[in-house]
Amino acid sequence: MVAEEIRELMDRLRERGGEECIEEIGSGRVRTWNVDGCKVKASSCVMKVKFDCCADERLSGERGGCDLVLVFEDRVCIVECTSGRLSNHDARDKVKQVKKCLESLRRLSQACDERVRSVIYHNGADSTAVSRVRRELQGLNPKFLRCGDEIK
16 A cells, blocks of 8 residues: 555656656566666656656756656655666765656655665675765665665
């Protein structure tokens, strides 16, 4: 059962994002998307919001948001992908993009703040880059996954 604040956010995302930016997903099966050369997998996801070149401009009025947002029944995941190694330079950019995306989501519903998480996909990561992302995205409980791993 979808939490009430998540349902409210989903309705607002549909209104602001438009049909071409939203993909409704039936729960129970694993879905895979190729995002910036990296495979993103998720099961029990109920909605996908494509951000790059789509909903980011509609939600925040500017470009540069995260790669996509996955809405689950109990949480929202802001997803950023790097098909190569996550370096310090990438870490700085990823943090900036996740924060911009978070601001857009907060404008729609602050009620789901504690349910928002960040997921950074990569094919290897420098330890200093991981430390930087963890420090700067502390409240979002960042999770690091290798391309092809499933968000659970």
